Amino acid sequence: MSGALARERPTTAIVIFALLLTAPFWLPYVGGYDALATRVLVFGLAAMGFNMLLGFTGVMSFGHAAYFGLGAYGAGLMLRYVTSSTMLAVVSGTLLGGLAGSLFGTLIVRRRGVYFAMVTIAFGQICYYIAYSWNSFTGGFDGLRGFSRQPIDLGFTSIDIQGNGTAFYYFVLLIFALAAAAMGLILRSPFGRTLLAIRENERRARFLGIPIERHIWMSFSISCFFTALAGALYALLNNFADPLGLHYTLSGEIVIMTVMGGMRAFWGPLIGAAVFVVLEDTISSMTVNWMSFVGIIFILVVLFFPRGLLGMLKRRDAA
């Protein structure tokens, strides 16, 4: 096994970042807009975080919306009740979702396969019903409102991410780039290699003396932190957090984005998220049956490009 990352050429990253950096300039010409690009980044980050677990550790979770949603509520509650600092809100959202994932992870790392996936759904639904029922604190089904992202004060100047959609896009892009770099470093480290070893052959890794459970727990926790970070950014994007952000249907969408884009490729989930979000946005303007189209496209991708869209673009001999 050459390792998935060895196949990642820096040029792929350069092309992706060149496109992302210039997005606000070319998007209007292809029918896009800033909020759509920001949404792609947010879901791309969530799916890439999730892919640490699915693609690089080989463990399936159907409850990642829980951490995404907790991230959103963490950021929203912070802005609503405590402080008007956008950065603190992002940090608190990430911590809330990430720590909840880490705690919960200790309980489930011994489960495997479908059992692991089912318990993750259950935990997600617990979070969903708490947010749904706690009307006085979370706003219940109507969602948490009455907060909005605030301009970032750098001391010498302040950046207006509140009223300026393009500025907010670049703010999210910066965080996305830092997070992607961190993920890349983690996966290139010996720890990341060990995760790949577990994915490829768990029993052999165990015989080599690798503490499997601890590694899976760490991978799960890290994955939750990144997904929660995406959730916090989502709350800032909408100035709103609602229980549907915790619902298992969103977990399913994150899985779809990841698999569609290519779970063995580092940038695959971002491509998947872009395709999913843009399809949803365009087809739903044309027909109310847009979900059928997204479903059909997903089935076609799984049937004909099992390695995902990005996997399909890559050289066959690299497999």
Add this chain to the structure above:
Amino acid sequence: MDRKIVGLRRRTLLTAGATLGGLQLASPFIISARGEAPVKIGMVDPLTGSLSAPAGPEVEGAKYAVAELNKAGGILGRQIQLLVEDSANDVGTGVQKTRKLIDRDKVDVIFGDVNSGIAYAMSQVTNEKKVLHIVPGGHTDPITGADCKWNVFRICNTTTMDATAVSGELIKRFGKRWFFITPDYAYGHSLQDAFVKQLKKAGGEYQGDMLPIANSDFSGTLIKAKAYKPDVLLNNMGGLAQVDCMKQFTQFGMEKEMALGGALFELEALQAVPVEAKAGWWTMEWWWNQPGVPHVAEFVAAFRKATGKTPSARHWFGVVAVHSVKLAAEKAKALDSLKMAHALEDLELPADVALQPGKVRYRAGDHELMPNIFVGNAHPAKAGANPDDMFTVAKLVPGEEAAGSVADTGCHMKYPA
């Protein structure tokens, strides 16, 4: 020798380049000349999901009004273009579609959403972008109450208005012991609170259950209600859940033991339930059968001719929303949001738009439309009558009377400096 370019195959790169080039031709370019550009209205509604039943007719009503107005010369001599987007009953999607309509499509006005939570989240965006926003059919009080905004106007009644209007009739006709079946979210809570307020005033007592918004099994709750032996069972559920609840209520044979009522039981819901479940005391926010009221019969006939359907309150919301834009723009002589918002304040709808007796106006203090509330009872259509003649109006309650004063709503209207 490995001749790959940057990890991608050369052919892939070429294909990608050609596709991108093709996309340029296929995608819509931004319009650069805007001389006789149409007046654009963006409408966000949950066309999919559990509120699709009321959302569809709202859009249909707006489309009908746009077609009619366009035939008559449009708004300020410009044609009207209605851009409809699906919020999928999800706040994130609704907000994103609102930004899409404002940022990309540069709409002049936003309509929506049936889901009050989404309508509220949308109003944050429209307020930030300073775009006139009309909420045709999202009922929770705060939209024109504690959370009211200068750019937001609402056509449908508040939950308090509906509940207050029907409470008097229910107490007078049946009694003061009530059982509530209420959806567990803001709409349900504020509706039940409004009912309880009226009930307590009359010295009544109650019990109730809060259920998930898309609940489909009501057997447990109905058994509880049976044991409580109330005078009236109030079904506050909305959309498909309300219909399911009505069906199970009749399957249990409970209609013989207690009266049934609630705030809204819309024409769409009435059409969806079996004959036995067409019963109870409710409010309609507009009703098509108003003998002797000018313009109503002509409107109903024209609407039926165009769409093949009897207009419901939701259709009327859509129609009024489009006409409000026209009235505001013509009074303000501009499409500027701020000017149009001022023009709409205390604007009285002409009789052929109001389609009901009395004066119907947007109250300046909270931007809430003040129409009549049609209180009456639902029943199966009589033999020989129109199949949609399933509701008999017993009383018209003026909106102002049911709404209370502006101070009661908690709205403090603030305009931008």
